[in-house]
Amino acid sequence: MMLFKKIIDFYVDSSIHVALAAYAFIRMTMLLLNISYDESVACFGFYGTITAYNCIKYFLFFIQREAQITIKLKLIFVISLISCSASIYYYFQLETISKLLSLFAFCIALIYGFSLFGGLKAARNWIGFKVFLVVFSWTIITFLLPVVNAKLEFTQGLFLCGIQRFVLIYALMCVFEIVDLQFDAISLQTIPQRIGVKQTKLVGFTYLILYLILEFFKTNQFILIDLFFVGLIGTFICFSSRNRSKYYSNFWVESIPIFWWLILLLFVSDLIFPFPSRS
Template sequence: MMPIFKKILNFYIESSLHVALAVYALIRITFLKLNIAYDESVAYFGFFGTIVGYNFIKYDELARVKKVVLTPTFKAIIGLSFIAGLATFYYFLELQTKTKWIGFIALFITIIYTLPFFPRKQNMRNWSGVKIYLVAISWVIVTVVLPVFDSNYAFDIVVLLKCLQRFIFVFVLLLIFEIIDLQFDSKKLQTIPQRIGIKQTKYLAYLLLVVFIAMDFLKPHISQIHLTTTISIAILIAVFTFFANAKRNKYYTSFWVESIPLFWLLLLLVL
């Protein structure tokens, strides 16, 4: 029974379904935080687009350069990505014209992140020190800017703070990933833990989480529920950061850390 469950869990993670749910949760959180009516097209465009984008990023080089053997799991992921691609296109057509441009920007970032954009240069994923910022920005675009633009919500100081807060949220989660991946990452990547060490990286994460909470107090109106959930999620991230080390297995980040947006959404819905 356990081997079957593990295979299902691995496929769920490797096919990017879990990270897509995290993106979907963050889009829903944006709707709730800004009191915007739920828009199915935006939420599902983010969900299915994440499956396509992440699988393209993860498996492009394997299929295009390394010519790996197509295992049943790999074929299933390709099939799922194809279906997700059709769904992404359908929901893309449902978006407003100005929102479509935001979608194009997200697509452009995915392409330059994955494919070599300049002659004799590696893709931006392998540029030293760039990866973490590029990923955080793309998540802000999809999970905050996209729903705001499509709902015709005014891009005011609250939205700006929300973008900065979301950037910090994703950035700190990525710091945990970089700590865990320290044993695998090439030193050429110059990740933050490689440059300043694990201990200093954790201190940086704790400092950013304080800023993450403080941003709620900068908003014109502070909701007690939203403040409570912000503090709770910051504490949860701090705990995961504290116990992060290079010896943790892949489930620590790929499942548990990526589940934090789902916990956040659940907490908001319950409260």
């Protein structure tokens, strides 16, 4: 049991799980918008997420605390190095405009994670700005990047899909904000620190309702699947609290887009290769 827990901890702490969530969102975008699978976009999103998250979490640790580096951290460093190399490889396979968009997202990650320009604090320490940057960067990588790289024509329906992705990720972030209350310094002034846990949950529910309202302006054959996962996210928001373990948000909530994509994939496969009828 201890071995299994260590494996899960390493899987989560090395950012592989959150990268799979980003990969799943990218594949959902391709599937829902009928974009052919693009390995460069999907793999760049996966490896780039590992690189960005581990750089933000561990870069200063490796620089300042070399004497305390464990075997686990050394393995994470190796995974990060491989992921960085892979993300660079796939980056150069992107379209030119996609490269610019990816650089923009990378700059957001730098601003979010590190103190730049002298005494300017990292953006995650800016009052009330942390969630917006995370949601914005995730929307860029998981929605805009596959759309732009596929050179889709910008339409009202595409705009609504982008807004939906933004509000959905924002609703998911409400869970992280509540659970992270036990770790965040009061100076961060996160959403639940400013308005309270109950009001933060109401914000999350409001964004989920907005997501569903936007569904009425679209043609979506997967509406029942969407309703199920929106309800699941709502359940996680409802039962979130500052006393929850890190697995509640960092494993289970981040698993939602993965299962969402897999269910959509199974449904589409059934449409393309329907089961033979039984006489």
